[in-house]
Amino acid sequence: MTSYYPPITYIIPEAEDGWLLKTILARRMHVSRKLQSRLKLTEQGITLNGERVYISVHVRTGDVVEIRMEQETSDDILPQPIPFEILYEDEHMLIVNKEAGMIVHPTHGHYTGTLANGVVDYWLQKGVAYRFRAVHRLDQETTGVLAIAKNPYVHQHISEQMIENRVDKRYLALVHGTPEPRQGEINGPIDRDPEEPHRRIVTPDGYPSLTKYKLLDSWDQGSLVELKLETGRTHQIRVHMTSIGCPLIGDKMYRHPVYKEMMEAVDSVPTQEELQAHLPETAWRIMQLDESIPRQALHAFELTFEHPVTHEKMTFQAPLPGDMQELRQRLESGNLEPK
Template identity: 85%
Template sequence: MTSYYPPITYIIPEAEDGWLLKTILFRRMHVSRKLQSRLKLTEQGITLNGQRVYISVHVQAGDVVEIRMEKETSEDILPQPIPFEIIYEDEHILIVNKEAGIIVHPTHGHYTGTLANGVVDYWLKKEETFRFRAVHRLDQETTGVLAIAKNPYVHQHISEQMIDNRVDKKYLALVHGTPNPEQGEIDGPIDRDPEEPHRRIVTIDGYPSLTKYTVLESWGKGSLVQLKLETGRTHQIRVHMTSIGCPLIGDKLYRHSVYREIEGTVDPILADEAFLDSLAESAQGIVRLDQSMPRQALHAFELSFEHPVTHEMMTFQAPLPGDMKELQRRLDSR
């Protein structure tokens, strides 16, 4: 017998009397055509007043439309007792505060030790059945708010909000120097670096990319910056801040331009005091700051979107992590 998640329900209002059921599904319940095709293959996938019907039928005011999705599991993800912080959870979504150093989803070479392994283990111990579906990604070393959908409808709904730019993603970063002006936007197309394909660069032939920023606090050598993504390119914040001369402190992939001057020597991040003393004072300050931060100083502190089922606007926040607080204190003491 097929096992389903609780139904998602829609009651037909007077204004929609006589509409086709498939129009209700697509325009009112926002069920994609791909998901409609999946639902039609199950006995209780799409019902009208409790009865299975063709989606070409006309509905009447007061009719009850329900969709039910089959329960799923992440059979390809090994459960592991990996701790993680829960910000919010209901029967449709899970919001977590991701730690630094943890990969979101298993990839080639990283089949275990990921957030997905921990979440699947958590659901298993609660005797709940869901497939792990991260709505968006955060870099391995980036901390903060991450949304996980518990069924394909929720995943599709939030993904569409992202495509329509209706999801607000705000970040906090500690960067070298101070952006000028202290509030503005970086409109720079991004694509792969042809010489180093794992890197991204701002290039006229790249994909349109827009980041808005505001300097919250500045200490001369570094600044606390709030950033809002208007697009979602890989490494977008890191690439854009580097392009204006204010790379993220601790970023080993997108480094300050001063490193080009000492290229070919020992890795400055691992250098001893004698090497640092040989550098110009400005370069010393940059390298020492990078040495004090083991990762790029980037934190996804706020995520806002419309709940796919309740349609309530929801905002989730995660406080600044300890390592960035310590870096902020270090900058302030300087």
């Protein structure tokens, strides 16, 4: 016997009397054509007043439309008891605070130890069946709020909000230097670096990319910046901040220009002490600062979107993680010596 998730319900108002059911599904319940096709193949996928019907029928005021999705599991993901922080959960979605160093979904070479492995195990222990569907991704070393859908309808609905730029994603970053002006936007097309395809660069022939930023605090060696993504390119924040001369502290891929000077010096300078003597004081302090945190100092602190079922506007926040709090204290005190 087929098992279903709880139904998603819509009651026909007087203004929609006589509409086609397929119009209700598309325009009011926002069910994609792909999901409609899946629902039509199951016994209770689409019902009108409790009865299975064709979507070409007309509806009447007060009719109850329900869609039900079959329960699914992530059989291709190995359950592992990996702890993670839950910010919010209901029968439709799970919101977590991802920690640094954790990959979201198994990939080639990383089949275990991911957030997905931990979430699948968590659901298994609760005796519930869901397929792991991360609505968006965060880089392995980026911390913060991550949304996971529990069914295809919720995944599709939030994804559409993202495409339509109705999801507000805000980040906090600790960066080298101080951006000028203090508040603005970085409108720089992004594409792969032809010399290093795993990296991205700002290039006139790239994909349109827009990041808004606001300076929250600044010190002699760095700044705390709030960023809002208007597009979602790979490494967008890291690439854009580097492009304006304020790379993220600790970023090993998008590094401060002083590292070119360091590479030139390394061939002839064998020790750290001599390297420090060889480089300008500013360059040496930048390198010290990067060594004080083992990752790029980037945190997804806030995510706002419309709940796909209740239609309530919801905001989820994750506090600044310990390593970034410590780095901020170092910047405030001026003590940049790595531990």
